[in-house]
Amino acid sequence: MSRFGIELPGLTLKNPIMPASGCFGFGKEYSQFYDLSLLGAIMVKATTREVRFGNPTPRVAETSSGMLNAIGLQNPGLDHVLQHELKWLEQYDVPIIANVAGSTIEDYEEVAETISRAPNVHALEINISCPNVKEGGIAFGTHPDTARELTEKVKKVSSVPVYIKLSPNVTSITEMALAAEEGGADGLTMINTLLGMRLDSRSGKPVIANKTGGLSGPAIKPVALRMVYEVSQKTALPIIAMGGVSDEMDVIDFISAGASAVAVGTANFVDPFVCPAIIEKLEDRLKEWEIEHIHDLKGRSWMDIGETAYHRT
Amino acid sequence: MSRFGIELPGLTLKNPIMPASGCFGFGKEYSQFYDLSLLGAIMVKATTREVRFGNPTPRVAETSSGMLNAIGLQNPGLDHVLQHELKWLEQYDVPIIANVAGSTIEDYEEVAETISRAPNVHALEINISCPNVKEGGIAFGTHPDTARELTEKVKKVSSVPVYIKLSPNVTSITEMALAAEEGGADGLTMINTLLGMRLDSRSGKPVIANKTGGLSGPAIKPVALRMVYEVSQKTALPIIAMGGVSDEMDVIDFISAGASAVAVGTANFVDPFVCPAIIEKLEDRLKEWEIEHIHDLKGRSWMDIGETAYHRT
Amino acid sequence: MIGHQNMKIVSHESIAADIYELVLEGELTKRMTSPGQFVHIKVTTGNDPLLRRPISICSIDPDLNQFTMLYRVSGSGTRVLAERATGASVHVLGPLGNGFPVDYLKHGERALLVGGGIGVPPLYELSKRLTERGVHVTHILGFQTEKAVFYKKEFEALGDTYIATVDGSYGTKGFVTDVADQLSFQPDAYYTCGPAAMLKAVEAKFKDINGFISMEQRMGCGIGACLACVCHVAGDESNLLYKKVCSDGPVFKSGEVVL
Amino acid sequence: MIGHQNMKIVSHESIAADIYELVLEGELTKRMTSPGQFVHIKVTTGNDPLLRRPISICSIDPDLNQFTMLYRVSGSGTRVLAERATGASVHVLGPLGNGFPVDYLKHGERALLVGGGIGVPPLYELSKRLTERGVHVTHILGFQTEKAVFYKKEFEALGDTYIATVDGSYGTKGFVTDVADQLSFQPDAYYTCGPAAMLKAVEAKFKDINGFISMEQRMGCGIGACLACVCHVAGDESNLLYKKVCSDGPVFKSGEVVL
Ligand SMILES: Cc1cc2nc3c(=O)[nH]c(=O)nc-3n(C[C@H](O)[C@H](O)[C@H](O)COP(=O)(O)OP(=O)(O)OC[C@H]3O[C@@H](n4cnc5c(N)ncnc54)[C@H](O)[C@@H]3O)c2cc1C
Ligand SMILES: Cc1cc2nc3c(=O)[nH]c(=O)nc-3n(C[C@H](O)[C@H](O)[C@H](O)COP(=O)(O)OP(=O)(O)OC[C@H]3O[C@@H](n4cnc5c(N)ncnc54)[C@H](O)[C@@H]3O)c2cc1C
Ligand SMILES: Cc1cc2nc3c(=O)[nH]c(=O)nc-3n(C[C@H](O)[C@H](O)[C@H](O)COP(=O)(O)O)c2cc1C
Ligand SMILES: Cc1cc2nc3c(=O)[nH]c(=O)nc-3n(C[C@H](O)[C@H](O)[C@H](O)COP(=O)(O)O)c2cc1C
């Protein structure tokens, strides 16, 4: 068996690497750089029921080792995503994780129900953690009861496994994870962005039109790693981790912290070839270290030696 | 009048720059580099009732544009701080802000009462946000009711104004700020470190002996700035801001976000001369921009033009 | 097609106040064909600064496998770039976006090229291409002040060149549109790049002729994936249509998008 | 006294597998007097890597105003440092800490210097100073493998030099203590620097004589303010006493602190 094959609810991954939602569009742009079938999976951009333009520009700002974004869930809407974006992606041999967003629970239900029936959608990622929209988004991701209820409702209508995307902007992310688990989630994805801001020093005004934005990139990796470390010790749910991953060592760190697979966001902007590069270097590294399977490293940050749990096929 | 003179509860500051607690010891080491009387104030290392050794080493780790620390409130204890450290600092013409920590409310009360009587202690900073100790610390800083109660109790016994140091590891920092305000706080200091971790990629084990640590430095500036921006719009309390400040532009950003003064932490490790350098460059910058007083910039990120509130003498 | 390469710095010098001319060498140059396209530069390894910087292609030398960019030092990234020495390399992704259509004008027709500040560079390769086709080219270049003026001689070698400075220290005092007011001819098309306010003024002034406008916007990916750089489509009442500056632009037809 | 300076790189080369020799020039050298002290280096401007790196002073040339450090490329900071070219400058804070006492031994006495891996460099200036005083110096230097061996000739010029490699590819196979077992004389004092396990083994082996041990610890400030680098004091039952490696050390007397 390969060093990489991973079975997660709904997902048979060739390798543990996938682009993170919102950082890869629906794949088209990156398909000019490499064959998307190389990827473990693709987390596509958030889809809402109706088409959305999103926030005014500027939508991004740079910070030390990070970036802020307030795209505001711009997307062409459910129908268009189904008929064009997901359809187009069918040519690739790669499972799609559809990112679902909305302003009300009903929105989430409707998008989840419909999009989960697309043939190449193997799992849903429920975005209850977008910091950049006024309604919905993060509001669902900061109250355990709301998160539990939303998870239950989405689970009822989805025909594929449901992953809940957690927000780091909470006092206890473990509490949120447990609420999702109680609601019947099949897995967790974490973390979404940290709420932050940048000012233009000369004018004193926010650089981003939406004023605040979500912080991503290497700057947040220590926070993401700590959260995966905490949550993976308290829940049995598999975790797809993200937050500042830009090389194979970052992937190893998140797997060591307890993640089952890893998503790459901001790093795609810095280097559009980063995902296949990581896959290759990760394989080399495991060979060099004589690790048979990436999951032999899983959770070793907190497990005693020998205790390493295998979640492999 | 100078561009810099600032009156805050208990504090007459020559300028808005002070070293942050824990990043400057009790000043002795930095006194070999420059005259401590140049500083607006000094926030000294956390003091507990009894002497503490703190956590095992390694206690620090580097991250992208940041660092993690888990010193664990090492300090020589209340008596020694009073008799030696604060005594020694009396030779300088600089107000001291004493950082108070403990495991129980009684601890805080006892340290606050005693230390607030030291002649050069002009204000207390109540550390309810240290992420690196098992008892007390952050526990007080993540529940509004506890924070309110602690503030009330400390206020009763302190003979100088009380600033509450807020933790960023909460869902709503505004809620915590309002709890402190209700408890009678005279001001806020924010932010303490974000809880994070680093793993040694080869072994998969935490680099820091305490496993997790507090993230500081430029990486967290966007989060700190956002929090000051939020809190300053909701409370009338003056804010001493910190989080990734390393040059005069960072200071301007925090003042623009709504802070009254600014503390410099991690940057002291990168450049021990950073505080006086910032003071000088800040003065030059204000001259160049023809700003009469630093507080003319205060809160301009969210205030309408013309609305700028002056908190000056 | 977009490519990427670690390109060698073959020359790097300051040519005006805070303005640097950087010449890079490498095979990637072969892909650069359309003036007005840009490259996305990683100014240094490491995570600070993290993002790439979009910089226009100013001139292309396919024989030497070299291209030139001009940039202004303004923030953290360009400051670091300015310190990189000849012989070092920077990572380049490009060419990106759609450039100015060179073949829109025929031999003998008149093009007006209007550039403002750091919007001037892409007009240089454009002007070379247009004059090669026998198009008559007139340049109006706006700068803040005399010290900020660059590439005056280079443009003069290709066609009439008028300079405006805001403080009047050089050329006409005022804006590029002040110079345009005095033009003795009606151009067949205009090409412009510069600050948003200038683009608006130019579009308004020449509303009767066709123009090509190069836009700026803060970018994430530079390749059309992140939706950081969108602008609204002109006349779209739904406000739901958009174009991406990085991949649909940076050059748009006049009247195509909301400036 | 501690100073700080942007120092110029006058020479920078690889001398063994992943080991670089860096020579820096500047007035700050004048303050460097005690072997075993270290400097705190900011390898590049910008925030990544953020912290300074502690590196020992390997040799000092007061006439040329130059000092040498040897370092191993292991993580992000040293990787960036290795790319810095001659002519560039790095910011140096130092000299820091307390070095090895050179005057502990008298003319004719015998010193044993035991270094492991990247703990070897500070022993070089120490050995020069000791031999200048007429102290007889013997070196035992441990490395992982032949390719990692450096400064063998330099040490041989000063006194007997024995090399141990873990894989046996050079010198004695095994650890420095394996060489020490075979020593034909009893030194009057030992000086050692290297990995913690080695320091412990050396202290245990020579428990009857005085030694000076240079410690390593992760640092924040490097000047004694942040309490990142503390160690326990030997024999302290309260477990409350501590020493700071950066400012009380890095060199401690044998038996002074818990290794
Ligand atoms: C298509 C295009 C072509 C350009 N061509 C040139 C050119 O030829 N020469 C030149 O000097 N400049 C050009 N610019 C502007 C240039 O990209 C910015 O000046 C530069 O990115 C600023 O980086 P910094 O490190 O100095 O500033 P910082 O303030 O450190 O930048 C922080 C972030 O904001 C972005 N940013 C800041 N200012 C701008 C801006 N005006 N436009 C877009 N992004 C910005 C940066 O890319 C970075 O992501 C062009 C911009 C675009 C969009
Ligand atoms: C007093 C003293 C003297 C030293 N002298 C030398 C020398 O002469 N030559 C040499 O090659 N090395 C020396 N070291 C070790 C050297 O400091 C580390 O190898 C170096 O800091 C690693 O940096 P990096 O960028 O390669 O690793 P990274 O992993 O990127 O470093 C991350 C952080 O951890 C710290 N760190 C990592 N490893 C160590 C370590 N072993 N000791 C202390 N901090 C560490 C770094 O300083 C940095 O803050 C010395 C250490 C100390 C404490
Ligand atoms: C420009 C941008 C757009 C994003 N859009 C989405 C989104 O639509 N849905 C979502 O769940 N997360 C979105 N995210 C968050 C990322 O998926 C990811 O959780 C986060 O960026 C942390 O990973 P990183 O540090 O690798 O970027 C977005 C992030 C960025 C930078
Ligand atoms: C090594 C270290 C020790 C610290 N110790 C304390 C402390 O004792 N009390 C406290 O309130 N904050 C402590 N802090 C937090 C700082 O005061 C400050 O809030 C934080 O580091 C953010 O600012 P910075 O990014 O400028 O470092 C410590 C921070 C560091 C890095």
Ligand code: FES
């Ligand atoms: S910059 Fe990402 S879409 Fe244009």
Ligand code: FES
């Ligand atoms: S490194 Fe800060 S006290 Fe030693």
